[in-house]
Amino acid sequence: MNFYQLVYWINILFEIYRYMIIIYILMSWIPNVRASSIGELLGKFVEPYLTPFRRIIPPIGGMLDVSPIVALIALIFVQQGLITVLRFLFF
Known part of the structure; x- marks a missing residue:
């Protein structure tokens, strides 16, 4: 796996997690939704x-x-920091 493929997958995983957080926050505005499965x-x-x-x-x-x-x-900063560290390791 090269650097660009790794960065692509890291970005996808972090984006999925950000959406999970946003959905979880929005669920708090609707009664009893957080109690669902x-x-x-x-x-x-x-x-x-x-x-x-x-x-x-x-x-x-x-x-x-x-x-x-x-x-x-903070999650965005961690994502960018991880990509920066990987850039130093690969190049």
Whole structure:
């Protein structure tokens, strides 16, 4: 596998995970959707990543949780950092 194929698959995996987080966040706006089987499955994948951000960043006004936004931004930085490290390893 060459560098460009590896970067392609890394980008695909990170994009899928970002969409999973966004869908999980949107599910919180609809009553009882997180309790469904899909909501529980997404929660198993997304909550371990979101939990540390929720511990650090409290909800604004007790209601507005901005930690998923920070988590998504951090995920983008991790993705770009991983690609940069791989670029140094391959070239």
